[in-house]
Amino acid sequence: MGAAFTTPHISFENVEVKYSDIVYGLRGASLRIDAGEFVFLTGLSGAGKSTLLKLVTKEVRPTSGRVFLNGRDISHAPPRHIPGIRRQMGIVPQDFALLPRKRVFENIAYAMRAVGHTRREVRERVPEILQRVHIAHRADAFPHELSGGEQQRVAIGRALVNDPPLLLADEPTGNLDPGHSWEIMELLKELNRNGATVVVASHDMMVVDRMSERIVTLDQGRIVGDQLPAASLQELLPLEVAAVVTIEEKVTVRMEDARH
Amino acid sequence: MRVIDRLEFVISEALTALSRNRLMTLAAVTTVAGALFLFGGLGYAYYRLSHYADTIPGKFRMLVYLRDEATRADVEKTAQQIRKLPGVASVAWIPKDKAWERWKQEHQTGLTEGIDNPLPEGFRVLLTDLKQSDQVVASIKAIPMVAPENGVKYMADEANFVEGLLTAMRFFGMVVGGLFFLVAGVLIYNAIRLTVLSRRLEIRIMQLVGSSRLTVYVPFLIEGMLQGIMGAAVAGGLVVGSYFGFGWLVTNHVPIPYTPAPFPYAYVFALLAGAGALYGVMCSMLAIRAPLKYR
Numbered sequence: 001m002g003a004a005f006t007t008p009h010i011s012f013e014n015v016e017v018k019y020s021d022i023v024y025g026l027r028g029a030s031l032r033i034d035a036g037e038f039v040f041l042t043g044l045s046g047a048g049k050s051t052l053l054k055l056v057t058k059e060v061r062p063t064s065g066r067v068f069l070n071g072r073d074i075s076h077a078p079p080r081h082i083p084g085i086r087r088q089m090g091i092v093p094q095d096f097a098l099l100p101r102k103r104v105f106e107n108i109a110y111a112m113r114a115v116g117h118t119r120r121e122v123r124e125r126v127p128e129i130l131q132r133v134h135i136a137h138r139a140d141a142f143p144h145e146l147s148g149g150e151q152q153r154v155a156i157g158r159a160l161v162n163d164p165p166l167l168l169a170d171e172p173t174g175n176l177d178p179g180h181s182w183e184i185m186e187l188l189k190e191l192n193r194n195g196a197t198v199v200v201a202s203h204d205m206m207v208v209d210r211m212s213e214r215i216v217t218l219d220q221g222r223i224v225g226d227q228l229p230a231a232s233l234q235e236l237l238p239l240e241v242a243a244v245v246t247i248e249e250k251v252t253v254r255m256e257d258a259r260h
Numbered sequence: 261m262r263v264i265d266r267l268e269f270v271i272s273e274a275l276t277a278l279s280r281n282r283l284m285t286l287a288a289v290t291t292v293a294g295a296l297f298l299f300g301g302l303g304y305a306y307y308r309l310s311h312y313a314d315t316i317p318g319k320f321r322m323l324v325y326l327r328d329e330a331t332r333a334d335v336e337k338t339a340q341q342i343r344k345l346p347g348v349a350s351v352a353w354i355p356k357d358k359a360w361e362r363w364k365q366e367h368q369t370g371l372t373e374g375i376d377n378p379l380p381e382g383f384r385v386l387l388t389d390l391k392q393s394d395q396v397v398a399s400i401k402a403i404p405m406v407a408p409e410n411g412v413k414y415m416a417d418e419a420n421f422v423e424g425l426l427t428a429m430r431f432f433g434m435v436v437g438g439l440f441f442l443v444a445g446v447l448i449y450n451a452i453r454l455t456v457l458s459r460r461l462e463i464r465i466m467q468l469v470g471s472s473r474l475t476v477y478v479p480f481l482i483e484g485m486l487q488g489i490m491g492a493a494v495a496g497g498l499v500v501g502s503y504f505g506f507g508w509l510v511t512n513h514v515p516i517p518y519t520p521a522p523f524p525y526a527y528v529f530a531l532l533a534g535a536g537a538l539y540g541v542m543c544s545m546l547a548i549r550a551p552l553k554y555r
Binding site: 058093116 | 461
């Protein structure tokens with residue numbers, strides 16, 4: 001069954017974000033992301049990648065157009081609804097945002113306590129989360145004792161405290177060397193395989209290309225490309241066309257073309 | 261269990277904030293203490309003084325005491341003589357038995373047991389014209405049945421003095437206490453703002469993972485409240501200290517009989533703590549309104 005018939009996890013309908021009279025974050029962007037997808041948002045700095053993510057996290061309000069999360073219009077959700085919306089997603093910031101005076105375990109525990117989990121729940125769940133992000137062996141380390149990749153794992157672990165079905169990562173490899181970048185992407189991919197929808201804003205094209213996932217390209221606030229992973233393209237395109245498409249090929253298709 | 265866990269989390273967050281901002285906390289607590297000391301201390305002194313003022317005759321009143329041997333007939337005769345004086349509006353008899361009962365009730369000390377009533381018969385005289393007060397005093401003193409020493413108690417000067425003192429205390433309390441409160445408010449506001457700044461990473465994490473707004477706000481409100489309560493505790497100590505210091509000073513250096521009234525510790529401390537806590541919370545609310553908006 002085509003994705004178009006199910007409720008998308010996230011969708012943007014002709015969204016415009018104006019920061020000032022002359023500065024636009026987005027200019028009429030429309031996009032649909034289905035549950036379980038892994039999507040890269042790429043483009044130059046200022047293209048609108050982070051703005052798209054911030055519309056979902058409610059850090060930015062659209063000037064016009066609508067944003068839906070699980071079919072619910074969150075475009076103008078009042079501030080009192082924001083905590084509830086945030087608990088439906090895990091947010092991974094570029095700068096890790098780890099508490100320097102707390103150990104790895106405590107960093108995750110703090111986030112859990114902050115959303116209302118009891119000490120007992122924390123004791124039970126934190127080791128499990130650390131296992132999921134493969135950092136359990138450094139549970140007693142302070143952030144400054146960790147590599148960049150390890151710090152990002154902790155940040156991803158913290159994003160999992162609500163067990164969210166959606167992960168949003170803004171330049172998660174921005175501060176990492178290629179080796180660690182790849183580790184983080186592998187981890188995000190693993191979480192995606194376990195059912196989470198993952199949306200990553202990145203301009204690290206080396207990593208993006210290597211991942212073979214859906215790539216949404218933005219330029220000056222407009223979505224200018226939506227390249228599906230080659231495997232999906234084979235499902236979408238007519239049989240005779242799919243025959244000539246291989247996994248390794250990079251085919252950029254306008255979003256509208258891919259959907260119809 | 262979950263509620264206790266919640267409380268423990270927000271209180272520990274507030275205590276962490278207090279310990280991180282020691283210097284600013286100290287400044288805020290000290291100023292709150294100063295303000296509450298002025299309000300609380302002066303308030304209490306004002307209360308005591310106004311209570312005392314009620315017990316002394318006013319400018320239009322004088323007390324007249326008769327000799328110890330005065331009989332009921334002497335009382336009636338003297339009352340008539342005083343009533344006839346020009347400038348006198350009324351004369352009310354203060355029977356010595358009733359006066360003695362009242363004194364015992366007010367002072368409630370075992371020292372009066374077994375002692376015969378030492379008070380004389382007396383009158384409360386109201387004047388119509390202050391200009392004639394000296395004349396009235398002289399005429400009353402001339403009545404033979406009026407006690408020769410301290411037979412007339414007319415304390416216009418004292419009444420004026422106490423009234424002036426009360427006015428000064430009101431003014432001083434309002435202006436200086438008000439200023440202190442304003443400064444204390446600014447300091448609490450700044451202390452909370454600094455805490456917000458020093459804890460911006462924790463706040464960001466809370467907001468990233470979707471902590472409820474109460475969880476984000478409450479530690480800062482508790483911090484302000486604790487600053488207010490700590491200031492109140494210091495102020496309470498100062499008020500008690502001043503009270504007993506004043507008592508000691510009067511007892512040892514001023515040749516007048518002075519019996520300190522029992523100090524209402526619980527009442528004063530509760531009142532100061534309540535005022536401090538309320539003020540601290542109000543200042544904190546102002547301080548966190550903008551910077552803690554979910555973003």
